Amino acid sequence: MIKVAPSILSADYVNLQKSIEEVDKAGAEILHIDIMDGMFVPSISYGPGWVKAIRPITKMELDCHLMIENPERYIDVFADNGADIIGVHVEATQHIHRALQMIKAKGVKAEVVINPGTPVSLIKPILYMIDQVLVMTVNPGFGGQKFIPETIGKIKQLDRLRNEHDNYNYDIEIDGGVNNKTVVKAYEAGANVAVAGSYVFDAEDPAARINAIREATNF
Ligand code: DX5
Ligand code: ZN
Numbered sequence: 001m002i003k004v005a006p007s008i009l010s011a012d013y014v015n016l017q018k019s020i021e022e023v024d025k026a027g028a029e030i031l032h033i034d035i036m037d038g039m040f041v042p043s044i045s046y047g048p049g050w051v052k053a054i055r056p057i058t059k060m061e062l063d064c065h066l067m068i069e070n071p072e073r074y075i076d077v078f079a080d081n082g083a084d085i086i087g088v089h090v091e092a093t094q095h096i097h098r099a100l101q102m103i104k105a106k107g108v109k110a111e112v113v114i115n116p117g118t119p120v121s122l123i124k125p126i127l128y129m130i131d132q133v134l135v136m137t138v139n140p141g142f143g144g145q146k147f148i149p150e151t152i153g154k155i156k157q158l159d160r161l162r163n164e165h166d167n168y169n170y171d172i173e174i175d176g177g178v179n180n181k182t183v184v185k186a187y188e189a190g191a192n193v194a195v196a197g198s199y200v201f202d203a204e205d206p207a208a209r210i211n212a213i214r215e216a217t218n219f
Helices: 013-025 048-057 071-080 096-105 120-129 149-164 182-189 206-216
Strands: 003-006 030-036 061-067 085-089 109-114 132-136 171-175 193-196
Touching (some): 003 206, 013 030, 030 048, 096 120, 109 120, 120 149, 132 149, 149 171
Parallel strands (some): 003 030, 085 109
8 A cells, every 4th residue: 555645845834733643643654854955956945953843743754855965964963853764865965875874874764866857777776775765756846846757667667676676675755746646657657655745735634635645546
């Protein structure tokens, strides 16, 4: 079954606790926290202090998607503040292997993220050490964008590689433009974690949207 990871980027920041408790109650397994530095992506969102504040109010896994240049600088603080998964963009560091080693050394799940324009071949050498691959299905930086269907081929590739290698044990996550329609082909291709921001939090009833993603992939 697919795991659903609501992204708080589209949540109500003034009533954040209420938003988080709502998706927690609806059975979301993972809470997706988008960290943007105004350099790697144009937007600035929030920092490690938010992870520290959120940690005590939920048992959901906290997935910190670092959209920041040289993420090595911030891995330890995100881990110390309670991240369960830390995602680093392969495009944001000269030393992806070292960044992933740093994440694993903290006992946190290591996630590598690839932009729509980045090929799977670039991350092949480090797939053996990965807990989760995040395939961006939009260009990072903003919520509410349109799903890019051409990214599906990369999900298929990653799924094939996972089947071919006994030592590859990663989840495949999608992020950007995900709703109960776009999730279907991605799920068929092998994605098993769905991030959804605006689809969940711009709705009157976020729980219904989480259920709609589950129902759409229940086959
Ligand atoms: C985009 C972020 C996403 C964003 C997704 O840079 O990585 O996690 O919150 O938003 P939606 O689901 O609205 O496309
Ligand atoms: Zn994200």
